[in-house]
Amino acid sequence: MTRPIRFPSNFLWGTATSAYQIEGSPLADGAGHSIWTRFAATPGRIANGDTGDVACDHYRRWRDDVALMRQLGMKAYRFSIAWSRILPQGTGAVNEAGLAFYDRLIDELLANGIEPMVTLYHWDLPAALDDRGGWLNPDIADWFAAYARIVFDRYDDRVRHWVTLNEPWVVTDGGYLHGTLAPGHRNAYEAPIASHNLLRAHGAAVQVYREIGRHQIGLVVNIEPKYPASDAPEDVAATRRADAYMNRQYLDPVFLGSYPAELKEIFGPAWPDWPARDFDLISQKLDFIGINYYTRNVCRHDGANWPLQVAPVRQPQATYTETGWEVFPQGLTDTLVGFKRRYGDMPVYVMENGSAFYDPPQAAHGRVHDPLRMDCLRGNIAALAAAIEQGVDLRGYMVWSLLDNLEWSLGFAKRFGIVHVDFATQRRTPKDSALLYARIVASNGACL
Ligand SMILES: OC[C@@H]1[C@@H](O)[C@H](O)[C@@H](O)c2nc(CNc3ccccc3)cn21
Numbered sequence: 001m002t003r004p005i006r007f008p009s010n011f012l013w014g015t016a017t018s019a020y021q022i023e024g025s026p027l028a029d030g031a032g033h034s035i036w037t038r039f040a041a042t043p044g045r046i047a048n049g050d051t052g053d054v055a056c057d058h059y060r061r062w063r064d065d066v067a068l069m070r071q072l073g074m075k076a077y078r079f080s081i082a083w084s085r086i087l088p089q090g091t092g093a094v095n096e097a098g099l100a101f102y103d104r105l106i107d108e109l110l111a112n113g114i115e116p117m118v119t120l121y122h123w124d125l126p127a128a129l130d131d132r133g134g135w136l137n138p139d140i141a142d143w144f145a146a147y148a149r150i151v152f153d154r155y156d157d158r159v160r161h162w163v164t165l166n167e168p169w170v171v172t173d174g175g176y177l178h179g180t181l182a183p184g185h186r187n188a189y190e191a192p193i194a195s196h197n198l199l200r201a202h203g204a205a206v207q208v209y210r211e212i213g214r215h216q217i218g219l220v221v222n223i224e225p226k227y228p229a230s231d232a233p234e235d236v237a238a239t240r241r242a243d244a245y246m247n248r249q250y251l252d253p254v255f256l257g258s259y260p261a262e263l264k265e266i267f268g269p270a271w272p273d274w275p276a277r278d279f280d281l282i283s284q285k286l287d288f289i290g291i292n293y294y295t296r297n298v299c300r301h302d303g304a305n306w307p308l309q310v311a312p313v314r315q316p317q318a319t320y321t322e323t324g325w326e327v328f329p330q331g332l333t334d335t336l337v338g339f340k341r342r343y344g345d346m347p348v349y350v351m352e353n354g355s356a357f358y359d360p361p362q363a364a365h366g367r368v369h370d371p372l373r374m375d376c377l378r379g380n381i382a383a384l385a386a387a388i389e390q391g392v393d394l395r396g397y398m399v400w401s402l403l404d405n406l407e408w409s410l411g412f413a414k415r416f417g418i419v420h421v422d423f424a425t426q427r428r429t430p431k432d433s434a435l436l437y438a439r440i441v442a443s444n445g446a447c448l
Helices: 035-040 058-072 096-111 140-155 168-177 190-212 233-256 262-270 276-282 330-343 371-389 432-442
Strands: 012-016 076-080 115-121 161-166 216-222 226-228 288-292 297-301 310-312 348-353 394-400 419-422 427-430
Touching: 012 115, 012 348, 012 432, 058 096, 058 427, 058 432, 076 161, 076 394, 096 115, 096 140, 115 140, 140 161, 140 190, 161 168, 161 190, 161 288, 161 348, 168 190, 168 216, 168 233, 190 216, 190 233, 190 262, 190 276, 216 233, 216 348, 226 233, 233 262, 233 276, 233 297, 233 310, 233 330, 288 330, 330 348, 330 371, 371 394, 371 432, 427 432
Parallel strands: 012 076, 012 394, 076 115, 115 161, 161 216, 216 288, 226 297, 288 348, 348 394
Antiparallel strands: 297 310, 419 427
């Protein structure tokens, strides 16, 4: 008989989305262009020519989507605010219609007993700011802090959990090093600058929140635990570089006040000497850390693989998702316990966890059978319980994602939703994984 799984009585079970991936109507009611409306309009940047012009049409269907969350018994909902709906030019004139949209959404969530958890930045930088250098311009810390102040002033009476940035690593690696995400740069000298300015902007927003905020603020990072393919010294060193580059590059400056030494080794002359004062700004005390977990990496040395000299080692017995990620729930436990060991005890939310699998056409009676996603969900929630048993102060868990949505450059084909979206009709159909998650939430994790 396995011991029952214990979650805190006020554990926040929910789902997560982001503005550009679900809202549609990106330019409605005075909103300005973002780097993603621009990227999507560039031929070849998004698979199949997909765009966020309609997406899940959430900008118009938000009330029904909140009703769907209520029907599933969700306790919380993590979403992002589109900066360019609030400040169409990124700075300057405020767009009241944009503020009003999120007012309505937040009020509807609260009216349905669902806790709003708001991300200020989930990758959709106003295009006008990109024209001024975007994350490469040090002034962006002030631009972001000014945007944050407007949003805190408007919603902090109702929003109790704020996230400054979603995944600075992905913004930098995808947007500035490999060019796979907006704004599509490929430049090893730009990447560290963008990354550092993201962290400066994060710190500037936290400073503003400490002036005017009454609740909690944190950062969301994606963590992929790294495991050496062998105990050969070059594989162990490669694993250390990979961990420094993806994971510790963000957590160390925020919680320890300095970058890992490996980054100078990785970037060489492209790694600047940062002013010490920046780390006072970056390492503002946080109320929680948000961790997005999807997979792990098994690493080996590969001298030809720029810039990390690391190559992933596929695990022959493992299940892999449609995005090529190994299903490895133990990595979630290791990530949460590892965070506590290195950075200390603080409230933790898993702010994204999910999987993309091919979903068969809808079965009879409108059911969508997704057994692989259900297995992934069960395994990851059991992994949470294991972390709690090891003393992690885990406060909540958000499944990525509520809805099938625009998977950035991969388009609509990669479906992460626990609710199926027929993009031709916008019909929503809870998948079997949504029905399973609803049961898990209703039993506070007991019925896995
Ligand atoms: O890819 C699924 C989601 C994505 O839809 C979210 O907007 C984003 O927050 C998100 N972050 C990850 C973490 N991993 C990752 C690794 C390489 C490229 C992109 C994301 C997965 N996801």
